[in-house]
Amino acid sequence: MSGEKVKVAIVGSTGYGGVELIRFLLGHPEVEIVSVISSSSAGAPITEGFPHLSEIVLQNLEGVDPKAIAEKADVVFTATPSGISGKLVPELLVVGLKVIDLSGDFRLRDGSVYEAWYKHEAPDAELLEKAVYGLAEINGDAAKGADFISNPGCYPTATLLGLIPVLSAGWIDPKTIIIDAKSGVSGAGRGTSLMTHYGEINENLKVYKVNKHQHIPEVEQCLSLITGEPVTVTFTTHLTPMTRGIMSTMYAGLNGIHTEEDLVELYRQYYEGRPFVRIREAGKWPATKEVFGSNYCDIGFAVDSRTGRLTIISVIDNVVKGAAGQAIQNLNLMMGWDETTGLRLSPVYP
Numbered sequence: 001m002s003g004e005k006v007k008v009a010i011v012g013s014t015g016y017g018g019v020e021l022i023r024f025l026l027g028h029p030e031v032e033i034v035s036v037i038s039s040s041s042a043g044a045p046i047t048e049g050f051p052h053l054s055e056i057v058l059q060n061l062e063g064v065d066p067k068a069i070a071e072k073a074d075v076v077f078t079a080t081p082s083g084i085s086g087k088l089v090p091e092l093l094v095v096g097l098k099v100i101d102l103s104g105d106f107r108l109r110d111g112s113v114y115e116a117w118y119k120h121e122a123p124d125a126e127l128l129e130k131a132v133y134g135l136a137e138i139n140g141d142a143a144k145g146a147d148f149i150s151n152p153g154c155y156p157t158a159t160l161l162g163l164i165p166v167l168s169a170g171w172i173d174p175k176t177i178i179i180d181a182k183s184g185v186s187g188a189g190r191g192t193s194l195m196t197h198y199g200e201i202n203e204n205l206k207v208y209k210v211n212k213h214q215h216i217p218e219v220e221q222c223l224s225l226i227t228g229e230p231v232t233v234t235f236t237t238h239l240t241p242m243t244r245g246i247m248s249t250m251y252a253g254l255n256g257i258h259t260e261e262d263l264v265e266l267y268r269q270y271y272e273g274r275p276f277v278r279i280r281e282a283g284k285w286p287a288t289k290e291v292f293g294s295n296y297c298d299i300g301f302a303v304d305s306r307t308g309r310l311t312i313i314s315v316i317d318n319v320v321k322g323a324a325g326q327a328i329q330n331l332n333l334m335m336g337w338d339e340t341t342g343l344r345l346s347p348v349y350p
């Protein structure tokens with residue numbers, strides 16, 4: 001790159017994913033943010049809605065104009081809702097931008113599956129084929145040099161990182177997988193709703209989208225690629241009264257006898273050289289606070305020799321590893337940089 005910084009733009013910069021991209025990219029040594037984009041507040045300083053960025057981000061918000069973005073930027077992040085990205089991304093690719101999309105629009109290979117679960121018209125099959133699914137620890141090689149990456153969903157990131165090593169090893173029966181996942185309210189984005197406002201979620205725990213969550217086909221698509229045959233899962237999502245964090249607790253029947261120590265060794269080997277996945281020692285389980293504000297995914301295990309079942313606990317910060325952090329990890333892979341560049345922040349504690 002001859003010492004020049006790569007120029008990045010962010011569409012959806014006024015959402016939770018977009019603002020978190022700004023926070024991390026400000027500390028990234030290889031990039032410069034050249035444009036923060038909003039479809040509804042173009043012309044206003046970003047600090048009007050986000051005073052915490054006062055005297056840090058000086059630009060005004062700009063409108064969504066692919067040609068104008070291409071004149072300034074090399075890479076664009078689309079932190080936009082599903083249904084919007086599907087229409088916008090083709091316009092950004094055609095003007096020569098590299099794109100990293102945070103929405104669900106390009107994660108599913110089969111457009112008819114997307115339409116069934118997301119209830120939007122699917123993007124062109126050619127683009128669905130072209131999009132590299134950016135689960136960095138699993139598919140990082142495909143991201144290297146790519147010009148279009150589809151960032152995984154928040155729940156699938158925690159869930160797949162937790163399940164793939166043991167499924168690849170053949171130690172669990174894929175027919176028995178049950179996933180019980182919980183998210184903080186920022187997973188629903190910045191918009192207000194009856195689901196997430198204080199009086200509704202404070203001191204409350206809610207189950208939602210049972211057997212209907214749009215991340216079910218994404219998890220099944222990836223697990224089926226691992227086993228080579230269709231895998232279906234029971235996947236139940238919960239909303240918890242916290243701002244950030246996902247805990248995915250997964251259950252499956254074990255094939256044969258494997259101890260917690262065996263699992264720790266299997267996972268440490270599988271993720272060797274992948275600094276953002278941390279495996280707890282046997283008998284220790286991670287908590288969401290231990291990854292808060294960071295790009296880590298922490299995983300722990302419990303084997304129940306009485307029932308022959310394995311429990312896997314995987315935690316991430318949904319806004320970081322589940323969205324903006326992983327998107328930057330994908331930028332690093334795309335550009336051939338060390339995957340940790342700009343992401344070496346320890347979790348915020350307490």
Ligand SMILES: NC(=O)C1=CN([C@@H]2O[C@H](COP(=O)(O)OP(=O)(O)OC[C@H]3O[C@@H](n4cnc5c(N)ncnc54)[C@H](OP(=O)(O)O)[C@@H]3O)[C@@H](O)[C@H]2O)C=CC1
Pocket residue numbers: 011012013014015016017018037038039040041064078079080081082084102103104152153154186187188189190191318319322323
């Ligand atoms: N929050 C999370 O934990 C995660 C989110 N995601 C995905 O990332 C994406 C962004 O999520 P999040 O930041 O939480 O969502 P938010 O609702 O907080 O933000 C979305 C942003 O998109 C912008 N937007 C809306 N309509 C348009 C449009 N027509 N054209 C351009 N921009 C538009 C809005 O900004 P404005 O009105 O200023 O244009 C808004 O700020 C979503 O697809 C989400 O599913 C994925 C993983 C985790």
Ligand SMILES: CC(=O)N[C@@H](CCC(=O)OP(=O)(O)O)C(=O)O
Pocket residue numbers: 081082102103104105153154155183184185186187188214215237239
């Ligand atoms: C707490 C909460 O509401 N979380 C959201 C996650 C949304 C998301 O990541 O949606 P995409 O698939 O479009 O990326 C949900 O469960 O729908």
